[in-house]
Amino acid sequence: MNNFEFHNPTKLIFGKGTISNLDKLIAPEKKILLTYGGGSIKKNGVYDQVKKALKNHNVIEFGGIEPNPKYETLLKAVELVKKENIDFLLPVGGGSVIDGTKFIAAAVKLDSDPWNILNGKAQIKAALPIGAILTLPATGTEMNGNSVISKLATKEKYGFSSKYVYPVFSILDPETCFSLPDIQIANGIVDAFVHVMEQYLTYPVNSPLQDRMAESILITLTEVGPKALKNKTDYNEMANFMWCATMALNGAISRGVAEDWTTHIIGHELTALHEIDHAQTLAVVLPGVMSVMRENKKEKILQYGQRVWGVNSSNANTAIDETIAKTEQFFESMGIPTKLNKYSVGQDTIDTIVKRFTDRKSVFGEKGDVNPDAVRKILEIRK
Amino acid sequence: MNNFEFHNPTKLIFGKGTISNLDKLIAPEKKILLTYGGGSIKKNGVYDQVKKALKNHNVIEFGGIEPNPKYETLLKAVELVKKENIDFLLPVGGGSVIDGTKFIAAAVKLDSDPWNILNGKAQIKAALPIGAILTLPATGTEMNGNSVISKLATKEKYGFSSKYVYPVFSILDPETCFSLPDIQIANGIVDAFVHVMEQYLTYPVNSPLQDRMAESILITLTEVGPKALKNKTDYNEMANFMWCATMALNGAISRGVAEDWTTHIIGHELTALHEIDHAQTLAVVLPGVMSVMRENKKEKILQYGQRVWGVNSSNANTAIDETIAKTEQFFESMGIPTKLNKYSVGQDTIDTIVKRFTDRKSVFGEKGDVNPDAVRKILEIRK
Numbered sequence: 133m134n135n136f137e138f139h140n141p142t143k144l145i146f147g148k149g150t151i152s153n154l155d156k157l158i159a160p161e162k163k164i165l166l167t168y169g170g171g172s173i174k175k176n177g178v179y180d181q182v183k184k185a186l187k188n189h190n191v192i193e194f195g196g197i198e199p200n201p202k203y204e205t206l207l208k209a210v211e212l213v214k215k216e217n218i219d220f221l222l223p224v225g226g227g228s229v230i231d232g233t234k235f236i237a238a239a240v241k242l243d244s245d246p247w248n249i250l251n252g253k254a255q256i257k258a259a260l261p262i263g264a265i266l267t268l269p270a271t272g273t274e275m276n277g278n279s280v281i282s283k284l285a286t287k288e289k290y291g292f293s294s295k296y297v298y299p300v301f302s303i304l305d306p307e308t309c310f311s312l313p314d315i316q317i318a319n320g321i322v323d324a325f326v327h328v329m330e331q332y333l334t335y336p337v338n339s340p341l342q343d344r345m346a347e348s349i350l351i352t353l354t355e356v357g358p359k360a361l362k363n364k365t366d367y368n369e370m371a372n373f374m375w376c377a378t379m380a381l382n383g384a385i386s387r388g389v390a391e392d393w394t395t396h397i398i399g400h401e402l403t404a405l406h407e408i409d410h411a412q413t414l415a416v417v418l419p420g421v422m423s424v425m426r427e428n429k430k431e432k433i434l435q436y437g438q439r440v441w442g443v444n445s446s447n448a449n450t451a452i453d454e455t456i457a458k459t460e461q462f463f464e465s466m467g468i469p470t471k472l473n474k475y476s477v478g479q480d481t482i483d484t485i486v487k488r489f490t491d492r493k494s495v496f497g498e499k500g501d502v503n504p505d506a507v508r509k510i511l512e513i514r515k
Numbered sequence: 516m517n518n519f520e521f522h523n524p525t526k527l528i529f530g531k532g533t534i535s536n537l538d539k540l541i542a543p544e545k546k547i548l549l550t551y552g553g554g555s556i557k558k559n560g561v562y563d564q565v566k567k568a569l570k571n572h573n574v575i576e577f578g579g580i581e582p583n584p585k586y587e588t589l590l591k592a593v594e595l596v597k598k599e600n601i602d603f604l605l606p607v608g609g610g611s612v613i614d615g616t617k618f619i620a621a622a623v624k625l626d627s628d629p630w631n632i633l634n635g636k637a638q639i640k641a642a643l644p645i646g647a648i649l650t651l652p653a654t655g656t657e658m659n660g661n662s663v664i665s666k667l668a669t670k671e672k673y674g675f676s677s678k679y680v681y682p683v684f685s686i687l688d689p690e691t692c693f694s695l696p697d698i699q700i701a702n703g704i705v706d707a708f709v710h711v712m713e714q715y716l717t718y719p720v721n722s723p724l725q726d727r728m729a730e731s732i733l734i735t736l737t738e739v740g741p742k743a744l745k746n747k748t749d750y751n752e753m754a755n756f757m758w759c760a761t762m763a764l765n766g767a768i769s770r771g772v773a774e775d776w777t778t779h780i781i782g783h784e785l786t787a788l789h790e791i792d793h794a795q796t797l798a799v800v801l802p803g804v805m806s807v808m809r810e811n812k813k814e815k816i817l818q819y820g821q822r823v824w825g826v827n828s829s830n831a832n833t834a835i836d837e838t839i840a841k842t843e844q845f846f847e848s849m850g851i852p853t854k855l856n857k858y859s860v861g862q863d864t865i866d867t868i869v870k871r872f873t874d875r876k877s878v879f880g881e882k883g884d885v886n887p888d889a890v891r892k893i894l895e896i897r898k
Contacts, residue, residue: 133754135530140523146771147518338751341735341759348727355723368721371516375771376724384767388529388758 133339133388140383142275143301146375148367150305151178154185157263157301162220164191165213167233169225171195176311178267182224192216197225200403200410201232203283207246210239213260221260226268226316227323234279234297237262250281250290259296267308269374270320270411272327272381274302282404289404291396304378306370314361317373318466319411321357324377325350325462326395326414331381333422333432334390334498343435346385349376350440357466392429392498395421398507401485408475415463415470420510421502422456428499472514482511516722516771523766525658526684529758531750533688534561537568540646540684545603547574548596550616552608554578559694561650565607575599580608583786583793584615586666590629593622596643604643609651609699610706617662617680620645633664633673642679650691652757653703653794655710655764657685665787672787674779687761689753697744700756701849702794704740707760708733708845709778709797714764716805716815717773717881726818729768732759733823740849775881778804781890784868791858798846798853803893804885805839811882855897865894 145153158164166182173179183191194209212218213236223233237259239246248254266274273279277298280291309317332346353376360369379385398421399413422433430448437443437455445451460470469475472482488494489504496502502510528536541547549565556562566574577592595601596619606616620642622629631637649657656662660681663674692700715729736759742752762768781804782796805816813831820826820838828834843853852858855865871877872887879885885893 133530133751133758135533137526137528139526143520143522144770145520147516150518338755340738340755341731341762344731344735345728345762348724348731352724352727368516371771372721372723375516379724379728379767384762387527388754 133337134390136387138383138387139295140275140298142298144275144304144378145301146304147371148305148307150303151181151265152185153303154182154263155188158186158189158220158222160188162189163216163218164189164220164222165209165216165218166191166193167197167209167221167223167229167236168193168195169197169199169229172311173224173267176308178224178265178308182222182265191222192218197229197232199228200282200289200407201228201235203247203250203281204285206232206235206239206281209236210246213240219260221262222265223262224265224267226266227271227273230264230266230273230299231271231279231281233262233264234259234273235281236260237297238292238294249292250283252292256292256294256296259294262297262299264299264302265308266302266304266374268312268316268320269309269377270323272324272378274299274304275378275382278381280400287404289400291400304374306367306374309370309374310365312364314467315409317361317364318357318468319409320377321353321360321373321466322415322463322468323411324380325353326411326418327380328385329418330393330395331386331389331391333429333436334392335428336431337389339389342385342387342389347436347439349380349385350436352376354440354462361466390498392496394425394497394502397494397496398485398510401488402475402477402481405481405484406475406477408477412468412475415468416472416475416514417510419456419460419470420514422452422459423513424506424509425497425502426452428497428501470514472511482508485511516720517773519770521766521770522678523658523681525681527658527687527761528684529687530754531688531690533686534564534648535568536686537565538571541569541572541603541605543571545572546599546601547572547603547605548592548599548601549574549576550580550592550604550606550612550619551576551578552580552582552612555694556607556650559691561607561648561691565605565648574605575601580612580615582611583665583672583790584611584618586630586633586664587668589615589618589622589664592619593629596623602643604645605648606645607648607650609649610654610656613647613649613656613682614654614662614664616645616647617642617656618664619643620680621675621677632675633666635675639675639677639679642677645680645682647682647685648691649685649687649757651695651699651703652692652760653706655707655761657682657687658761658765661764663783670787672783674783687757689750689757692753692757693748695747697850698792700744700747701740701851702792703760704736704743704756704849705798705846705851706794707763708736709794709801710763711768712801713776713778714769714772714774716812716819717775718811719814720772722772725768725770725772730819730822732763732768733819735759737823737845744849773881775879777808777880777885780877780879781868781893784871785858785860785864788864788867789858789860791860795851795858798851799855799858799897800893802839802843802853803897805835805842806896807889807892808880808885809835811880811884853897855894865891868894
């Protein structure tokens with residue numbers, strides 16, 4: 133096992149009716165910016181619950197944060213926060229709203245160009261406090277310090293991480309998810325699933341507990357996903373889905389083990405260039421990474437296949453192929469296509485992505501050997 | 516799944532050589548009280564590592580905190596802290612040293628009689644900050660707000676919990692455990708195992724992820740325990756043991772599920788009356804609880820037997836008996852006897868314990884039906 137640190141200061145409040153706790157969670161003197169997305173919270177009752185809980189607080193609003201939150205939009209919120217002397221941020225929505233609000237929180241406190249947060253040139257040293265209300269289980273952002281932001285002008289998508297943008301608290305009420313469209317539930321299941329895979333499917337370091345905890349989330353997602361899709365108002369299934377998505381990316385399963393975020397890094401390019409849903413890009417790319425990087429990941433793919441899918445072929449290559457097929461079938465069964473042609477992505481996009489990584493001199497992967505050539509192979513077999 | 520809160524603010528620093536980080540973790544102006552137990556840290560090099568890391572800090576010492584830390588001893592430390600104006604507590608040792616130091620931290624800030632912390636009459640509203648160095652994996656105290664204290668004068672043992680006594684940080688270096696005697700490793704494995712069981716072996720609430728995570732720790736402990744005992748300087752086995760013990764009681768597996776601390780509550784009485792090691796009392800009592808409360812716990816005992824021990828009898832009662840036998844055999848295989856007569860405990864002690872619970876009007880258990888009669892049955896079958 134590798135040395136590690138583990139520190140997750142977010143306070144989670146989970147369950148039915150918990151939004152009503154808001155007034156006790158935010159000091160009465162705070163001036164709050166409530167941020168949200170396209171307005172679904174005004175249709176499903178969540179907005180009303182928030183406003184009722186905060187009826188004695190000073191709240192102003194900033195709506196319209198897009199899926200794959202846009203840098204250009206968020207800069208407007210940064211201006212508003214400064215103008216209004218906001219001192220508490222309250223994102224209400226899914227991963228995009230919370231990620232976007234993390235960027236706002238850091239950008240407000242930054243002395244230099246906010247783009248430096250995303251190109252890695254700025255060191256974040258402070259952020260406004262954030263309390264989140266999650267209405268879409270998927271990204272795990274409700275209990276971590278990560279955020280991913282897209283720039284419209286240049287079609288780029290980058291992430292950043294900082295200990296300063298962990299939410300102070302996050303409220304997760306599974307009932308807020310009852311009105312989600314099928315595609316968002318399917319995306320959320322796949323997103324959480326691939327988050328686990330990126331922290332698990334590397335090489336063995338003698339970490340049996342981390343492995344089993346990762347497999348616990350994977351198996352539970354394969355059970356819960358179809359049930360949550362079938363009956364979207366089943367409280368327990370939605371609660372289990374929410375808890376899986378949080379545990380998938382709050383640090384618990386990745387302590388002391390190798391990680392490989394190749395699938396995300398390549399997937400971000402597909403979203404940046406074509407606005408394909410994040411989870412859909414992951415469903416496309418992951419099987420390619422498993423296939424092309426099968427030698428690096430051999431032991432863990434075999435373990436994953438055996439423990440999660442019951443694959444027992446004695447021939448390693450056959451077992452790996454069967455395991456990849458099972459993974460693809462699971463994504464497809466959730467209604468998420470796993471090939472590029474289903475998203476009208478062709479050779480020109482593959483060439484563009486490979487050129488981007490070549491220009492950036494990017495190499496990634498748990499052994500640092502996913503170079504632009506490997507990226508080409510990964511994408512070519514997903515056409 | 517039940518509603519829950521989850522907030523664990525402790526920062527964990529895990530791995531080889533991590534004690535050297537101490538000087539960066541404690542502000543230079545702090546006046547530190549280093550607390551420890553019987554002095555093993557002076558033989559195994561841990562004390563020297565701590566003193567070296569803190570060579571520029573102001574450190575005074577309080578040694579001699581006993582196993583099952585004694586109220587009477589801890590009051591002396593409370594006096595010392597007040598006299599010396601200590602503002603940071605640094606326990607170096609196992610669960611007893613850290614638990615004892617949590618009591619010191621809370622008692623120093625309390626206006627009333629410190630005993631009120633243990634009889635539940637005082638509400639803890641503050642505590643001195645604690646940074647812990649764990650040298651014995653077992654109790655999970657390094658990443659929770661729990662503490663258990665014994666009073667010599669009256670042979671009583673009580674626990675308390677407070678959000679104020681979570682360690683600010685805990686350092687876990689598996690190499691510090693290389694010199695542990697066999698009995699302490701065996702005790703630690705059993706203690707961590709039973710911690711998981713108390714949060715798992717109740718009734719189903721549709722919590723598949725919590726269940727699988729609990730089972731992950733149980734299975735890993737059954738693998739790691741014999742290996743760690745066989746080769747006490749195997750870094751990876753000790754690291755896996757340490758990580759299991761922390762994850763067993765840091766809140767992650769118990770969110771939204773029922774708990775039943777019956778085994779601990781009864782076990783504490785055996786320790787209070789006979790100074791039997793805490794883990795040994797758990798190894799004695801748990802099989803009795805499983806047997807007597809088999810109807811309450813039926814579904815979960817069957818699930819545990821099947822998933823952890825591979826028990827597959829179609830007759831439920833047979834399967835439960837087999838599962839209890841497997842659990843006992845595991846404890847015995849670690850060198851921990853599971854019957855009262857092996858600890859020279861006879862009928863008089865059973866009568867005393869039942870009388871204590873009767874006098875206190877105690878009922879416990881996940882359904883509130885473990886009354887003094889049930890306690891008698893549980894202990895009678897462990898004679």
